[in-house]
Amino acid sequence: MQPTGVRDTQLRDSSSQKVHPQPMEEATNQNPEALESLVSKIFTNISSLKTAYIQLQDAHTPYDPDKIQDADKLVISELKNLSELKHFYRENNPKPVSVSPQDSRLAAEIQEQQSLLKTYEVMVKKFQSEIQNKDTEILQLQQKIQEASQKRDKLEKNLKLRGLSAKESEKSSSGESGFSPVDLTHDLFVSAVEAAYKAIHDFSKPLINMMKAAGWDLDAAANSIEPDVVYAKRAHKKYAFESHICQRMFSEFQQQSFSVKQEKNLTVTKESFFQQYIALREIDPLDAVGQEPDSLFGKFCRTKYLVVVHPKMEASFFGNLDQRNYVMGGGHPRTPFYVAFLKLAKSIWLLHRLANSFDPPVKVFQVKRGSEFSEVYMDSVVKNLVVEESDQKPKVGLMVMPGFWIGGSSIQCRVYLVGMKVVE
Numbered sequence: 001m002q003p004t005g006v007r008d009t010q011l012r013d014s015s016s017q018k019v020h021p022q023p024m025e026e027a028t029n030q031n032p033e034a035l036e037s038l039v040s041k042i043f044t045n046i047s048s049l050k051t052a053y054i055q056l057q058d059a060h061t062p063y064d065p066d067k068i069q070d071a072d073k074l075v076i077s078e079l080k081n082l083s084e085l086k087h088f089y090r091e092n093n094p095k096p097v098s099v100s101p102q103d104s105r106l107a108a109e110i111q112e113q114q115s116l117l118k119t120y121e122v123m124v125k126k127f128q129s130e131i132q133n134k135d136t137e138i139l140q141l142q143q144k145i146q147e148a149s150q151k152r153d154k155l156e157k158n159l160k161l162r163g164l165s166a167k168e169s170e171k172s173s174s175g176e177s178g179f180s181p182v183d184l185t186h187d188l189f190v191s192a193v194e195a196a197y198k199a200i201h202d203f204s205k206p207l208i209n210m211m212k213a214a215g216w217d218l219d220a221a222a223n224s225i226e227p228d229v230v231y232a233k234r235a236h237k238k239y240a241f242e243s244h245i246c247q248r249m250f251s252e253f254q255q256q257s258f259s260v261k262q263e264k265n266l267t268v269t270k271e272s273f274f275q276q277y278i279a280l281r282e283i284d285p286l287d288a289v290g291q292e293p294d295s296l297f298g299k300f301c302r303t304k305y306l307v308v309v310h311p312k313m314e315a316s317f318f319g320n321l322d323q324r325n326y327v328m329g330g331g332h333p334r335t336p337f338y339v340a341f342l343k344l345a346k347s348i349w350l351l352h353r354l355a356n357s358f359d360p361p362v363k364v365f366q367v368k369r370g371s372e373f374s375e376v377y378m379d380s381v382v383k384n385l386v387v388e389e390s391d392q393k394p395k396v397g398l399m400v401m402p403g404f405w406i407g408g409s410s411i412q413c414r415v416y417l418v419g420m421k422v423v424e
Contacts, residue, residue, distance in 0.1 A: 005320055033091075039106070042085055046113055048077040053120060058128055065138070068131055075124055082117060103113075107161070126343040182281075184274055184357055186406060192351045193411055197401050199347035200249070204242045226369070226398045232385060232422045239381055239416045243400050247347045250402055253364050258352050260299045274357035275349055285342035301345045302327050305338070311403045312331040363405040368411055371396045377403060379412040385420035392419055 027357045052074040059067035091274040182188060211218060222240035230275030231237055256268055278289060289298045305327055314324050323333050355362035373394040381400050
């Protein structure tokens with residue numbers, strides 16, 4: 001048994017000793033393999049995140065929506081994995097009382113990776129916003145493409161009408177026509193009438209000149225067209241030739257076929273007539289018959305040429321009938337004389353197409369020789385004329401161009417008056 005002094009001394013020594021808590025590294029190093037595995041997963045996850053981010057950047061150049069969406073999903077997946085690792089570490093490793101230098105370095109690295117993660121999250125949101133903007137632009141461009149395609153289809157339908165074949169006319173009558181760049185109005189028809197008369201006047205000039213060159217007696221030729229007309233001036237006999245051309249060109253104008261045989265069971269509407277007018281309006285007539293020699297317009301040109309230009313007249317012009325035979329065989333020669341005729345034929349054809357575009361169709365009217373002049377329905381082709389005798393009313397010597405009924409109004413026919421004298 002120890003002495004009391006000795007026991008007291010031992011108790012004092014025992015109570016003077018300090019108690020130290022267990023260091024953190026001992027707690028954390030209880031399972032060093034688990035911690036090492038966690039750190040390895042973190043670094044692997046960060047590497048995968050970097051790879052996913054690079055893929056997301058590559059998908060923007062060039063812009064590929066599918067690749068962007070796949071890379072975006074991959075980035076989000078890696079972010080979720082990193083978040084799960086963070087929660088797993090916190091749950092299994094509560095904050096220690098004291099931290100060793102090794103744990104401090106690990107905590108600093110984790111904090112750095114978390115900051116980097118926030119940066120990635122910001123950039124991902126930015127890219128997602130850009131993707132949404134790009135998707136909106138794509139939708140807008142797709143809409144523009146669709147509108148452009150619709151306009152292209154309409155233009156193609158108009159271009160198909162350039163040949164003016166019967167089948168294409170049938171298509172347009174079934175409602176497949178495109179847009180029209182002009183409106184069907186009274187003024188449009190009046191302008192077409194003016195263009196037709198100008199074309200008649202323009203074609204009569206080379207015709208008369210060729211007759212002169214071929215030695216024709218123009219006085220006798222004019223008298224054969226309309227006998228015993230007393231002209232105020234010899235130069236006015238040109239109106240006889242204009243009248244001859246007009247009579248031949250406007251023959252059967254009131255019929256829809258207009259001297260051209262059409263396919264059976266062909267439905268023709270006013271819309272199809274207007275589409276044919278639009279299609280040929282801006283096209284050179286030689287190009288039109290060159291593309292479709294046997295179109296309705298091509299047949300019309302051949303038919304009218306053979307009735308306007310007499311075989312004897314043509315033989316005197318060219319010394320043979322080769323051009324006539326070529327036309328009768330279905331061709332369209334490129335001679336200056338025939339090209340001049342094509343311009344005339346185009347203007348009359350367009351006038352006919354336009355006349356049948358109205359509802360009801362425009363009607364044509366004529367006046368007979370000897371009819372009393374009416375300023376309402378007639379227009380004199382010569383303006384500086386006065387009546388020879390004050391008690392005599394002007395009368396029609398010949399009709400140069402017919403008039404037209406359109407709706408409730410009329411377009412004057414053009415006439416040459418007799419019993420008049422020229423005022424110089």
